[in-house]
Amino acid sequence: MSFVTRGFHGRRRDDDGRLPPGQHLTGDFPVLSAGPTPRIPLDEWELWVATEEGTRHTWSWAELMALAADEPTVDIHCVTSWSKLDTTWRGVSLDTILADVETAADYALVHSYGGYTTNLPLEDLLDGKAWVAYEFEGDDLHPEHGGPARLLVPHLYFWKSAKWVHGIELVLEDTPGFWEQLGYHDYGDPWREQRYQGD
Amino acid sequence: MARAAIPGGLSARRAWRPARLLERRVETASASTLVLEVADWPGHLPGQHVDLRLTADDGYTATRSYSLSAPAEGDRVEVTVQRVPDGEVSTFLCDDLQLGDAALLRGPVGGWFVWRPEQPGPVLLVAGGSGVVPLMAMLRARPADGPPFRLVYSVRQPDDVIYRAELDALGRAEGVDVRYVFTRRGAGEDDGDERPPGRLRAADLDAAGWGPADAPTCYVCGPTGFVEAAATILAAAGHDPARIRTERFGPSGS
Numbered sequence: 001m002s003f004v005t006r007g008f009h010g011r012r013r014d015d016d017g018r019l020p021p022g023q024h025l026t027g028d029f030p031v032l033s034a035g036p037t038p039r040i041p042l043d044e045w046e047l048w049v050a051t052e053e054g055t056r057h058t059w060s061w062a063e064l065m066a067l068a069a070d071e072p073t074v075d076i077h078c079v080t081s082w083s084k085l086d087t088t089w090r091g092v093s094l095d096t097i098l099a100d101v102e103t104a105a106d107y108a109l110v111h112s113y114g115g116y117t118t119n120l121p122l123e124d125l126l127d128g129k130a131w132v133a134y135e136f137e138g139d140d141l142h143p144e145h146g147g148p149a150r151l152l153v154p155h156l157y158f159w160k161s162a163k164w165v166h167g168i169e170l171v172l173e174d175t176p177g178f179w180e181q182l183g184y185h186d187y188g189d190p191w192r193e194q195r196y197q198g199d
Numbered sequence: 200m201a202r203a204a205i206p207g208g209l210s211a212r213r214a215w216r217p218a219r220l221l222e223r224r225v226e227t228a229s230a231s232t233l234v235l236e237v238a239d240w241p242g243h244l245p246g247q248h249v250d251l252r253l254t255a256d257d258g259y260t261a262t263r264s265y266s267l268s269a270p271a272e273g274d275r276v277e278v279t280v281q282r283v284p285d286g287e288v289s290t291f292l293c294d295d296l297q298l299g300d301a302a303l304l305r306g307p308v309g310g311w312f313v314w315r316p317e318q319p320g321p322v323l324l325v326a327g328g329s330g331v332v333p334l335m336a337m338l339r340a341r342p343a344d345g346p347p348f349r350l351v352y353s354v355r356q357p358d359d360v361i362y363r364a365e366l367d368a369l370g371r372a373e374g375v376d377v378r379y380v381f382t383r384r385g386a387g388e389d390d391g392d393e394r395p396p397g398r399l400r401a402a403d404l405d406a407a408g409w410g411p412a413d414a415p416t417c418y419v420c421g422p423t424g425f426v427e428a429a430a431t432i433l434a435a436a437g438h439d440p441a442r443i444r445t446e447r448f449g450p451s452g453s
Contacts, residue, residue, distance in 0.1 A: 003217055003303050005253040007295055011287045012263045022262050024287070034311055036430035036440050080264055113439065144427050155219075182310040196213050196308070 018075055018191035019083055026082040034065065034178065037143045038114040038164050045148055048167040051103045059097070061148070067092045070131060074154035076161070077190040089152055091133030094125040105170035109177060110151055113164040117177035119186060120153065122158050129155055132165060157188040157195070172186065215252065216240070219329040220296050220305040221275065226361045230329055231293045232268060232279045234419035235304065240274045243267055245314050245336035246446075249278065252303040253288060263288045266333040266420075266446075267307065270340045276304075279351020279361060281329035307401065310337045312446040313314040313420065316342065320414050325404065325429045331361055333446065335419055338369055345374065349409065353380040353425065377404070399425065401432045411437035 019025065032065045042061045049057045059067075071090050077083045109119050124130065133152040134141050141147035146163025159179050180186050187196040193199055222234035243249075252262040265278040267354040267432030267448045282293045296302070314322060322341075324334040331352055339378075341348055350370075354360050360379065379386075380403050386392035394403075409415045417438055426447045431441050 003215075003301055004256050005291075006297065006300050006304050008253045008255050008261075008291055010250050010253065010255050010259050012259060022260075024261065035445055036434040036443050037427060081262055144423065152222075179311075183308070198213055 018085055020077055021193050022195075023077055023081055023083040023190065026084055034116065035114060038112075039143060040113050040148060040164065041155040042148055047097070047149070047165065049098065049101055050167065051101060051170045052105045052172050053103075057101060057104070064092060064132065064134070064149070067096050070128075072131060072152070072154075074152070076154050076158050079157040079159055079184065079188070079195050083190075088137055089131065090135035091131035091152060093128060093148070094130040094132070095128060097132060098126070101136065101170070103170045105172055107171050107174045109169040109171055109175050110160075110162045110165060111167040111169060112162045113166045115178075116162060116164070118160050118162050119175055119177045119180055121174070121187070124153060124156065124166075129153065155189075157185075157190050159184065160188050166168065202309055213307045218251075218276075218302045220298050220300050220302070223293075223296070225277060227359055229282045229293075229359075231282075231359050232277055233292060233296070234275055234277050235302070236274050237276055238274060239303050240271055241307075242271050242275055242413065244310075245270065245340040246312045246333045247307035247309045247336075248333065249304050249306035249308060250275070251292075252290070252305075252328070253291065254303065256449070258376060261288050266336070268332045268335050268339075270336065279329065279332045279335075281332075292444070309446075312345060312420070312444050314340065314416070314418065316340065316345065318416065319346070320416055321347040321409060322349070322419045323404075323409055323415040324348065324352075325350045325399075325417065325419040325421075325433075326350065326354075327399070327425030327429070328354055329361065330419075330421030330425070330446070330448070332420075334418060335362055335366075337418065338366075338375070341375070343372070347374045347376075347412070349376040349378075349415075351378050351380060351399075351403060353403075353421070353429075355382050356384040356394040357386050359379065376408075378403075399429055399432070402438065404429070404432055404436065412438065414439070414442065417443045418446075419443065421448075423447045 016053050045061045047059045073088045075085045108122050131152040132149050134149040151162045151165045188194050206418045216237050218235040218237045221236050224232040248264050248266045252260050268279040269277040280289050280292045283289045326334050368379050369375050381396045385396045419426050424443050430445050
């Protein structure tokens with residue numbers, strides 16, 4: 001049996017090879033989340049990092065703002081198959097945030113306000129690959145897109161870029177987060193189409 | 200959270216299966232239901248979706264996600280597709296795919312935005328536009344002696360209501376309540392619609408009658424702005440955020 005759909009030609013776009021398999025471009029910024037949008041006043045906001053030894057580091061909003069910021073321009077890829085090219089952000093590199101954290105952990109379990117979690121290898125947060133981002137396209141990051149601050153890990157499917165980021169738990173073993181327990185991939189590389197567990 | 204049991208083993212769910220169009224029902228001017236025959240379909244839960252892939256004769260493919268609109272009947276599955284203006288896939292599915300034509304399908308996908316018949320408590324469904332599709336699957340899966348269900352369905356005008364006749368019939372059944380919220384043009388007072396047209400308001404959900412004390416599981420599905428507004432109203436009314444489940448779709452769902 002042929003899988004070819006008779007009469008379907010589709011619309012190919014020239015994306016210079018920047019579009020991972022199975023993705024299509026969008027000019028909008030769709031939202032994927034599981035529940036209501038949490039609202040976190042900045043004077044109550046904090047970011048924490050906890051190591052496998054139980055050491056806890058915290059940053060207030062003012063302390064985060066005082067750290068050196070980057071302005072990355074990156075392509076983002078959502079598991080629901082949209083991609084958006086050349087998005088611009090402002091945020092603090094995880095290299096900066098984790099600079100003085102002593103850990104032997106190989107994995108991170110990221111916690112969000114609202115209870116969402118997601119897991120990823122610690123090395124994917126390092127070497128200029130990940131940020132705690134608080135501006136998008138020159139504006140404060142809106143709550144529905146994860147504001148006041150979200151994780152930005154553009155080389156993985158975008159659910160790994162946890163919205164409303166609250167804390168990063170450094171752990172010795174990979175521990176599935178919210179979507180990962182529901183069948184999504186533990187790593188989530190868009191170029192290998194790692195959408196679901198087993199892909 | 201325990202790992203949720205979902206029909207079909209992992210390897211079964213990620214396999215692309217050949218599908219064939221058995222029937223297309225025009226629901227509204229812009230939405231059609233496709234009934235597909237899918238070989239060895241593993242079954243699904245109401246609220247889940249599928250990935251549907253079209254393949255051109257030179258190998259080019261385009262894949263989109265669509266919500267399942269009804270419980271499976273053996274190898275027959277149904278999706279309802281809202282035609283997105285200029286959408287690459289949705290317009291082809293609504294206008295060009297012919298009976299008997301082939302596509303590829305995989306799933307079911309999603310284990311969070313689902314209703315399980317054994318789940319306790321009443322169910323509040325809040326739909327914006329074609330966000331009604333996965334909620335319809337839940338309504339259709341509700342057994343006659345199931346928990347109380349209430350649907351608040353926000354849509355531009357009466358002609359845009361998907362599944363109108365069936366929803367009206369369901370709304371007369373014991374334990375099911377269906378209300379429409381028209382945002383642009385109402386049905387008119389002559390038809391008993393006294394609500395002035397306008398976007399979903401807190402009163403529309405209050406009028407549906409369940410407060411936080413009744414602990415309904417709330418399922419909210421629709422465009423991003425609608426889901427933001429509805430989920431915010433529910434959370435502000437005191438519903439436990441853990442019982443407000445949302446599914447949003449953006450203009451990317453073409």
